[in-house]
Amino acid sequence: MSEIDAALLEKMEEYNKKVEKIDLELAAKRNEMMAPLYEERRKVIADVKHFWLTVFRNHMGLNQIIEEEDIPVLEHLTDVWVKHDPKEIRSFEIIFTFSDNDYFTNKELVKKVVFKDNEQVAEPFTINWKDGKDLTKSKRKQGADDVSDSFFSYFKDEDVTIAHFIANELFPDALSAYANEEDDMDFEDDSEDEGSVDLSGEDDDEEEDEEPTKKKSKK
Template sequence: MAEVDHAALEANKDELEAIVKLTEKAELELALKRNELMTPIFEKRREVIAKIPKFWPTVLQMSHAVSEMSEPRDVPALDHLTDVWVKYDPKDPRLFDIILTFSENPYFTNKELVKKVRVRPGEDGQDEPFSEDFKINWKEGKDLTNSKRKKDELDSASFFEWFTDDDASLAQYFALEFFAEALSIYVNGGEDNMDDDDDDESVDLEGSEDEEEEEHPKKKSKK
């Protein structure tokens, strides 16, 4: 079994650390450039999908990672979701706000629920992402995260508990994948039907039926 040459690593430690720093700097610049290019595209997308009824509630249910965060009791509240936006810090793409906008509803008074992701020094000296706590102003008797709810309603956490969780891992997925690929998720009927190598927002609005018809002879030819 191959083994790591620790002596060689130690001998070249300074040079390797310099390479790591250069890599991090390049990745930061790439992320900033991507945000610069994609923001106006997402703004245009925002205008168009606003014309599609319940676009965001539908996409939430189509995404495995996001739907697993929610329970059936969350659905009526999430049906009031009208917009999702990710606002990045112009100088540091690691810092961003996920902004969920809701229409007036019987559950809470907030017009916007915000998931803020920031960074802080970790135990190893490296910056680590975390999420700031956000207060949801629940209307009386409508708190979907209330610990006084019946036990059988608390087997899984509510989607809205995400706003008080300091774990930023799902927030990063939400911003970098769910938000970025929302149109593709919607058009393809879920993440399972998306091509793994599809890295852009291009979607086929007419070809799905033709593709299904073509799949059958291809499968027969393999027999």
């Protein structure tokens, strides 16, 4: 590479860093402005029975990872809330609040994603399952060769794909999903909601290679 090419490359990198900085600032500002509306929505849907279960089941992307045995548990899901780190928007928590149930003792399940070393890392969360109720223990479906993972398996998973999708796509558009109006909403489109701002901290090419479908493993 010539000295001219090297100098041009350096300028391009500096330019891209400036663009990224502005994109992140805009995304943070948008979250700040939307926060009161999310609080308002929270009050509106507070008494809607099975609101979040309906959102999950209506969504053509998320419903792929919900098993039948997950549904009785998700019927107790009363609230989903996303908290972004005000100093680093790519770090966030998704808080799932549950009413008392026969499956686990936790009142809240939290999926935390931290941006560090120029990438997002999901921290595993421990669910305190009651005896004999652990849905994350793989069970072979009758007549099937594959073992399907429960939705709750993702709380112990370090993959950020689903967390990123819920935080930046599903949560902002929950009302549309509830009304079943999200015809084109899918995992692959999870960067569109933030004004096309990439909050994943990963290269676009890498994201395109990852196709987040239902996880299955052989017994």
